[in-house]
Amino acid sequence: MEISQTEGILAPALTAFTDRFEIDTGRTMSHLHWLLDNGCNGVVVFGTTSEANSLSEAERTAFLDKAISSGIDPGRVLVGTGCCSLPDTVALTRQAVRLGCAGVLVLPPFYYKAVTDDGLFRYFAQLIETIADDRLRIFLYHIPPISQVPFSLGLIERLIASFSRIVVGIKDSSGDWEHTKQLIERFATSGFQIFPGSEKYLLPALQIGGKGCIAALANVCSPLLQQVYRNRQSSKASEFQAEVDRLSAIARKYPLIPALKSILAKETSEPGWRNLRPPLTPLSIEQDEELIGAW
Amino acid sequence: MEISQTEGILAPALTAFTDRFEIDTGRTMSHLHWLLDNGCNGVVVFGTTSEANSLSEAERTAFLDKAISSGIDPGRVLVGTGCCSLPDTVALTRQAVRLGCAGVLVLPPFYYKAVTDDGLFRYFAQLIETIADDRLRIFLYHIPPISQVPFSLGLIERLIASFSRIVVGIKDSSGDWEHTKQLIERFATSGFQIFPGSEKYLLPALQIGGKGCIAALANVCSPLLQQVYRNRQSSKASEFQAEVDRLSAIARKYPLIPALKSILAKETSEPGWRNLRPPLTPLSIEQDEELIGAW
Numbered sequence A, B: 001m002e003i004s005q006t007e008g009i010l011a012p013a014l015t016a017f018t019d020r021f022e023i024d025t026g027r028t029m030s031h032l033h034w035l036l037d038n039g040c041n042g043v044v045v046f047g048t049t050s051e052a053n054s055l056s057e058a059e060r061t062a063f064l065d066k067a068i069s070s071g072i073d074p075g076r077v078l079v080g081t082g083c084c085s086l087p088d089t090v091a092l093t094r095q096a097v098r099l100g101c102a103g104v105l106v107l108p109p110f111y112y113k114a115v116t117d118d119g120l121f122r123y124f125a126q127l128i129e130t131i132a133d134d135r136l137r138i139f140l141y142h143i144p145p146i147s148q149v150p151f152s153l154g155l156i157e158r159l160i161a162s163f164s165r166i167v168v169g170i171k172d173s174s175g176d177w178e179h180t181k182q183l184i185e186r187f188a189t190s191g192f193q194i195f196p197g198s199e200k201y202l203l204p205a206l207q208i209g210g211k212g213c214i215a216a217l218a219n220v221c222s223p224l225l226q227q228v229y230r231n232r233q234s235s236k237a238s239e240f241q242a243e244v245d246r247l248s249a250i251a252r253k254y255p256l257i258p259a260l261k262s263i264l265a266k267e268t269s270e271p272g273w274r275n276l277r278p279p280l281t282p283l284s285i286e287q288d289e290e291l292i293g294a295w
Helices: A023-036 A055-068 A088-099 A116-131 A152-160 A175-190 A198-210 A218-232 A237-251 A258-268 A285-294 B025-037 B057-069 B086-098 B118-129 B153-162 B176-189 B199-208 B219-228 B237-251 B254-267 B287-295
Strands: A008-012 A041-047 A078-080 A103-106 A138-142 A169-174 A193-196 A212-214 B008-012 B040-046 B077-080 B103-106 B138-142 B169-170 B193-196 B212-215
Touching: A023 A041, A023 A055, A023 A218, A041 A055, A041 A285, A055 A078, A055 A088, A055 A237, A055 B086, A078 A212, A088 A103, A088 A116, A116 A138, A116 A152, A116 B193, A138 B153, A138 B212, A152 A169, A152 A175, A152 B077, A169 A175, A175 A198, A198 A212, A198 A218, A198 A237, A212 A218, A218 A237, A218 A258, A237 A258, A237 A285, A258 A285, A285 B199, B008 B219, B025 B040, B025 B057, B025 B219, B040 B057, B040 B287, B057 B077, B057 B086, B077 B086, B086 B103, B118 B153, B153 B169, B153 B176, B169 B176, B169 B254, B176 B193, B176 B199, B199 B212, B199 B219, B199 B237, B212 B219, B219 B237, B219 B254, B237 B254, B237 B287, B254 B287
Parallel strands: A008 A041, A008 A212, A041 A078, A078 A103, A103 A138, A138 A169, A169 A193, A193 A212, B008 B040, B008 B212, B040 B077, B077 B103, B103 B138, B138 B169, B169 B193, B193 B212
Antiparallel strands: none
């Protein structure tokens, strides 16, 4: 059984919380459906933007079950499954494979710092051997500004060489275009799928062999991002990308996750979207008003 | 019911693993008993040195239950309970309180970076309100080189002011003596307990009002550290501290957790102690031989 590959515009979907910091399952699920109906080729359930690392394994497992039961096509879902501990990552990954999800987006174990490439390789090898399922598709999640643990080029090369049918892509949230370019030049020709983690690099990446983007801003402007993607071989694409860049600059003047939630609260007229689970906090009322005024 | 306060020498106990990276419960438990019988006033179960962040919540819960059932006095145990997610931290903390443990050592939520003091305060307030138990005693775990999320002096002050009977101490693993000194000068007089996270600062901290140390090296030289503690008001203390410093310098030439496991493997004649769970890796054979030769 071959799993469909997700390409194009992927949103790391925001998670809605109640005033008591519980997951608002209904609202979050509606958002997933809206994204898939409005410009997203796929969604990432449990990315950084989803505040996934503020959720317990039990919350993640229960939510994913409900989301797939609600009719979301698992072939359009990547599941963020990377935790600090291998057993947690194994459990979440096993569920994603069982549900037929297109793939898993896996952070490196991120508590211990200055770990070796050998240690990270063993972690992924152990994950793959424990899952032991041909359907497993792993996308590496490179986000050194937050994880503080990078995937070096040497490690990526070794993982692809050892597990070519399983380690199939990477989300590059380094924020460094030169790094994304280097990944594409070095690994894209063999079919490895590179997604910049920022909407700003969508068109530049598509033009040299990237597969799309997995970008937080897709939560609030997926139709526009889809215009860039659809028109990637036409001269119109750069106009759409310029509009993306304009919106990106507005949102990124603030802490990004609260800013996106403020925008979504406004667009859906559901103020509950402004809730974040601690340690994250909403924008101040002043920031909120300024952002909404500029958006 | 008043919980006994742990002071003096505390070891963040190493966790033994099998060759298949499973917790070796028997060996780990023997080590805990040995430490408490040989120079440790208390132990920290699930510190950084314990590779706690490479363990799942289920593994942690099961191990702690077994450890207390095996006869370890919970009044001499601090439990590391700080996870990225509040529900996980709540679950582990609730267990520690239920078992009558002396306290919990709580990391800040460490995935998201550049979070605000207000967000961290809300996280701890929510933890305390959810546990809602007068027996709860929290020691803050300040370890910015690894967590990358510090407890600022302002945040510590605010937590003490709001929860003075509950937020009772801190482990300072900044590695910066000036910082430890500042904590002691600012907060010790009110009864707040400050423990440097390095054996190197044991005597200096004791001399100005610190309560002892919670230090990785205690895994392999707790009787010596106890000599410093017992003799803290005598001139002999500095000789013992000099010997601590000598051993500390030897071990810290290597990645510390693997180095301590190599030493323990040698001292117990149990080579299995050299196992670490990925992403951590053992010392190379050459490093191991060099370290054991010098120890």
